[in-house]
Amino acid sequence: MKFNLHATCLHIMSDSSKIVIVSGTNRANSLSRQIAEVYSKILDNLHTSNEIVDLSGLPPNFPHTALYENAGRDAKFNTYREIMVKAHKFIFIVPEYNGSFPGILKAFIDGLIFPDTFKNKKCALVGISSGTQGGGLALSHLTDIFNYCGTHVLALKPRLFHINKHLQDGILKNELYMGLLQEQAESLILF
Numbered sequence: 001m002k003f004n005l006h007a008t009c010l011h012i013m014s015d016s017s018k019i020v021i022v023s024g025t026n027r028a029n030s031l032s033r034q035i036a037e038v039y040s041k042i043l044d045n046l047h048t049s050n051e052i053v054d055l056s057g058l059p060p061n062f063p064h065t066a067l068y069e070n071a072g073r074d075a076k077f078n079t080y081r082e083i084m085v086k087a088h089k090f091i092f093i094v095p096e097y098n099g100s101f102p103g104i105l106k107a108f109i110d111g112l113i114f115p116d117t118f119k120n121k122k123c124a125l126v127g128i129s130s131g132t133q134g135g136g137l138a139l140s141h142l143t144d145i146f147n148y149c150g151t152h153v154l155a156l157k158p159r160l161f162h163i164n165k166h167l168q169d170g171i172l173k174n175e176l177y178m179g180l181l182q183e184q185a186e187s188l189i190l191f
Ligand SMILES: Cc1cc2nc3c(=O)[nH]c(=O)nc-3n(C[C@H](O)[C@H](O)[C@H](O)COP(=O)(O)O)c2cc1C
Pocket: 025, 027, 029, 030, 031, 032, 033, 095, 096, 097, 098, 099, 100, 128, 129, 130, 131, 132, 133, 134, 163, 164
C-alpha cells in the first residue's frame, strides 16, 4: 500500500473548517477592524469557526525583517504566515486608500508563503470607504492579485460606502449592508 506522507502532513497541518477574517489595514482603531468583528459575529451565528487577523498587530518593521531574503526569519510574522497557510477560506475587509487597497496589505501578501497560502484557496472580499466608491477599484485590484496567486474570489463583493455614517459603537446600523454581509457569509460557507 502506498502511503502519501506529503498529503497526510498537509491534512494534519491545515485548518479547513476555520475562516480567517483579515482586517486589511494597520491603522489604529480602524473601521475595518470593527467590520471584521461584525463579520465574526455573523459567522458565529452560522456556527462557523473564525479568527480575526488584524494587520495592526504586525511587527512594525516586517517589510525589513520578514520579506525577500528574510522570509521565515521573523518569529512574530511567522505566526501570521502559519495562520494564513493553514486556512482554506479567507474574508478580507478592504478599506479604500487612495483609490485602491492599503499598501500594507500588499506587503503582507508579499510576505506569505507562495504558492501554498493561495493555491486553490477561496476568499470573499468586502470593500469599505468613507467616500462614495466603497472600495470598488480596491476590490478589483485585489481580485486580480488573488486570481494570479491561485485563490478563487467569491463573486459577491459588497461595497460599503460612507461606512463612517453607518457604524456606531461597533454596530453596523445599515440593514442593506448587514444583509449583504449575511448573504456573502452564507455563500462563502457553501463556496
Ligand atoms: C491613507 C488613506 C487613504 C484613503 N483614501 C481614501 C480614498 O481614496 N477614498 C475614500 O473614500 N476614502 C479614503 N480613505 C478613508 C477610508 O476609506 C476610511 O478611513 C474608512 O474608514 C476605512 O478605512 P479604515 O479601516 O482605516 O478606517 C483613506 C484613508 C486613509 C488612511
